[in-house]
Amino acid sequence: MGIAQKPLELKPISFPSGKTASFAMDKPDIDSDLVRRAQDGDRHAFEMLVVKHQRRLANVISRYIKIAQEVEDVTQEAFIRAYKGLKSFRGDSSFSTWLHRIGENAAKNYLTAQKRKLPAHRLGEGEAEDDWQETSTAGANFEDPERLLHTKQIAQVVATAMAALPESERTALMLRELDGMDYETIAKMMGCPIGTVRSRIFRAREHISAALKPLLEPNRDRRW
Amino acid sequence: MNEKLSDYMDGDLLLAPQVIDTLRNNREAREAWTIFHLVGDVVRGLTTPDDGFSKRIFAALEKVQIEPDYDPLK
Numbered sequence: 001m002g003i004a005q006k007p008l009e010l011k012p013i014s015f016p017s018g019k020t021a022s023f024a025m026d027k028p029d030i031d032s033d034l035v036r037r038a039q040d041g042d043r044h045a046f047e048m049l050v051v052k053h054q055r056r057l058a059n060v061i062s063r064y065i066k067i068a069q070e071v072e073d074v075t076q077e078a079f080i081r082a083y084k085g086l087k088s089f090r091g092d093s094s095f096s097t098w099l100h101r102i103g104e105n106a107a108k109n110y111l112t113a114q115k116r117k118l119p120a121h122r123l124g125e126g127e128a129e130d131d132w133q134e135t136s137t138a139g140a141n142f143e144d145p146e147r148l149l150h151t152k153q154i155a156q157v158v159a160t161a162m163a164a165l166p167e168s169e170r171t172a173l174m175l176r177e178l179d180g181m182d183y184e185t186i187a188k189m190m191g192c193p194i195g196t197v198r199s200r201i202f203r204a205r206e207h208i209s210a211a212l213k214p215l216l217e218p219n220r221d222r223r224w
Numbered sequence: 225m226n227e228k229l230s231d232y233m234d235g236d237l238l239l240a241p242q243v244i245d246t247l248r249n250n251r252e253a254r255e256a257w258t259i260f261h262l263v264g265d266v267v268r269g270l271t272t273p274d275d276g277f278s279k280r281i282f283a284a285l286e287k288v289q290i291e292p293d294y295d296p297l298k
Contacts, residue, residue, distance in 0.1 A: 029235075030237065034244075045244060055271070075281075076284055080288050083285055083288055084288055084289070084294045087291075087294075154266060158267065178268060182234070206226065208263045
């Protein structure tokens with residue numbers, strides 16, 4: 001679960017403005033808003049954060065723990081710790097950085113309890129920042145063939161659906177999801193109004209979601 | 225509604241009250257929130273946990289309360 005693979009490889013992105021997509025922008029802080037709501041007692045807001053961050057957190061933990069079921073257990077433990085200690089989050093770092101540190105500590109504690117050695121390639125303390133998606137190449141061992149197949153199918157369906165998108169929609173979604181740009185920056189890069197960026201990203205998500213649903217349908221009643 | 229959800233995911237905080245309320249009460253919207261994030265994670269190279277994972281976490285969280293003096297980093 002939550003295992004890092006190579007990001008999807010798609011055609012190079014070209015822009016009418018001739019600019020290149022070589023920088024990432026800060027995201028508006030939805031997480032802080034949801035944390036504040038959760039701190040005020042809205043458990044549902046925290047559940048939204050769980051859905052959003054589960055794979056990223058599992059990926060951090062999988063740098064330390066290699067058994068998929070154990071990664072799930074420790075990921076769950078980290079979310080429980082985060083929820084119990086939500087009042088201690090004051091926004092000094094991003095929520096994801098804070099959550100990933102909790103996950104790393106939970107993984108180390110788990111390994112200590114199991115009297116195992118930390119993997120030789122474990123990351124240093126300074127690498128608990130919000131850069132997990134670019135730096136991680138480690139992953140848990142998917143010992144379950146059915147699960148591995150399902151994971152590969154999902155990646156394949158997304159890649160195929162992305163490739164079938166109009167270039168403008170694919171570009172907008174990639175700039176948003178891969179480069180982390182906000183709508184205003186994407187609009188400047190693509191030479192179009194912000195409203196057009198908004199529509200392109202939404203249509204791209206809808207298209208890919210429609211392609212994914214049949215694959216996820218058998219487990220529909222198990223999801224949130 | 226899914227278009228507003230997509231906008232909110234990308235930072236339109238003004239939509240927060242409406243989106244959060246809809247997610248609380250609308251299963252289709254929750255599904256969209258889940259799949260939209262799955263799409264983003266797959267694009268970034270992260271694979272998916274099994275489909276029941278977040279639900280198990282929610283079940284575990286039902287037994288947990290926020291503790292004002294608890295330090296999750298210790």
